[in-house]
Amino acid sequence: MILSRTTQYAIQALIYMATQPRGVSVLNRTIAENLGAPPTYLAKVLQNLCRGNLLYSYRGKQGGFCLREEGEKITLMQIVLITEGPGFTEDCVLGLKICSDKVPCPMHVKWSPIKQEVVRLLKNQTLDILANAVMSGKYQLTDLPAAAFGDLKSHS
Amino acid sequence: MILSRTTQYAIQALIYMATQPRGVSVLNRTIAENLGAPPTYLAKVLQNLCRGNLLYSYRGKQGGFCLREEGEKITLMQIVLITEGPGFTEDCVLGLKICSDKVPCPMHVKWSPIKQEVVRLLKNQTLDILANAVMSGKYQLTDLPAAAFGDLKSHS
DNA sequence: TGATATTAAGATAAACGCATCCTTTGTAGC
DNA sequence: GCTACAAAGGATGCGTTTATCTTAATATCA
Numbered sequence: 269m270i271l272s273r274t275t276q277y278a279i280q281a282l283i284y285m286a287t288q289p290r291g292v293s294v295l296n297r298t299i300a301e302n303l304g305a306p307p308t309y310l311a312k313v314l315q316n317l318c319r320g321n322l323l324y325s326y327r328g329k330q331g332g333f334c335l336r337e338e339g340e341k342i343t344l345m346q347i348v349l350i351t352e353g354p355g356f357t358e359d360c361v362l363g364l365k366i367c368s369d370k371v372p373c374p375m376h377v378k379w380s381p382i383k384q385e386v387v388r389l390l391k392n393q394t395l396d397i398l399a400n401a402v403m404s405g406k407y408q409l410t411d412l413p414a415a416a417f418g419d420l421k422s423h424s
Numbered sequence: 425m426i427l428s429r430t431t432q433y434a435i436q437a438l439i440y441m442a443t444q445p446r447g448v449s450v451l452n453r454t455i456a457e458n459l460g461a462p463p464t465y466l467a468k469v470l471q472n473l474c475r476g477n478l479l480y481s482y483r484g485k486q487g488g489f490c491l492r493e494e495g496e497k498i499t500l501m502q503i504v505l506i507t508e509g510p511g512f513t514e515d516c517v518l519g520l521k522i523c524s525d526k527v528p529c530p531m532h533v534k535w536s537p538i539k540q541e542v543v544r545l546l547k548n549q550t551l552d553i554l555a556n557a558v559m560s561g562k563y564q565l566t567d568l569p570a571a572a573f574g575d576l577k578s579h580s
Numbered sequence: 581t582g583a584t585a586t587t588a589a590g591a592t593a594a595a596c597g598c599a600t601c602c603t604t605t606g607t608a609g610c
Numbered sequence: 611g612c613t614a615c616a617a618a619g620g621a622t623g624c625g626t627t628t629a630t631c632t633t634a635a636t637a638t639c640a
Contacts, residue, residue: 269515269539270426273628276519283530296587309629315588327587328637359425363432365567373564374439374557378549382541383425389534401530408529411521429598452617465599471618484607487616 270386275351277305277313282322282347283409286339286399293324293332304412313351320350339395348390357387426542431507433461433469438478438503439565442495442555449480449488460568469507476506495551504546513543 271279280303285294296314300307314333317323322342324334335342348356360367360376361383367373369380401407427435437455444450452470456463470489473479478498480490491498504512516523516532517539523529525536557563 269512269517271517271519273519276517280518306629308631311587312589312629318588325587326637327585327635329585330638331586331636333587356425361425361427362436362565363427363429364564366564371564372562374554375549376563378545382538382545385538385541389538393531393534398530406528407532408520408522408527409518462599464601467617468599474617481617482607483605483615483617484609485615486608487606489617 271348272352274313275348277303277310278317278347278351279344280305280409281310281314282317282335282342282395283398283402285323285333285335286342286395287403287409290338291334293326293330293334295332299333302412303410317347317350320346322346322350335395339399340397342395343391344393344398345387345390357383427504428508430469431504433459433466434473434503434507435500436461436565437466437470438473438491438498438551439554439558441489441491442498442551443559443565446494447490449482449486449490451488455489458568459566473503473506476502478502478506491551495555496553498551499547500549500554501543501546513539 281299284299284302288294296311297307299305299314300310303310314323314325318325318333322336324336326332326334360373361379362373362375364373367376369376402409436459440455440458441450452467453463455461455470456466459466470479470481474481474489478492480492482488482490516529517535518529518531520529523532525532558565
């Protein structure tokens, strides 16, 4: 409805990483397996998040990906802006190039408050909040058999 | 951010038609010119809206497209469901196939209210409301030079 | 130093959305 | 019926997103 597949992978992957012990690098393969995402494509998404300064990457043995900052400092908005581009929060809902408070499309007045809600939510939700929700066991991060995440809580 | 280009064309075209005298058929070419949309593609979009029972179409001389019902009876939601498919209001924001109140993804609780707002808005906005907004002259339906719509009010 | 494991990077491919073109079919008016 | 007109339908191309494959670079460890 609103986020591209790429963005969905990115968010899922980062939430997963935030559920893992801090400072330990995580393999692309491991993330892909746990999310049920195509590993080769996920690698590209993670690469992109590296360029966006959200991740560190390490090659070779003992390599992997690592969150660049604490999960509480990374918001969904930061992720979305990297994967969807800056137009995400700006574009007119009817696709007009010119649409503003001054020169509004017929949906502008009604749509703006909803857009603000979306922006507010994306800015408020941090990886820590979402990772804790997943680790509590009450919320699912994947469609995979629950076994994959079954012993998550015992790690923390 | 949320609607495909196709859906944007569809909504724009139907609003435009609702600004025209009721019962008179409108040419695809005319609509395309007024919106600045590619006429051959718009034709496909309108065809699709015919199949979705939102429009009548007439071939030959004096042909064109015609709203099937009064503009006050057609909501944006009806349009969006035709052009985006039924998944539009159902799909999980993180892309999970399984995500419901019972088995929620970590965003579900926060996202649901916003989704409800969007659904409510799309269901409330009718073509008549939007067409009147355009005809009042306060709201723009196109990026084209205002001349194209300049004498709209004088028609009604 | 060499073997191995792992990401980076680039090339390729498949699917889809967007757009165009051309031919066919139906309709109205003469 | 003839002709002009307009939508319908099919084929095609282009660009982007999504996905895969192959090779290069790099780090660890024996």
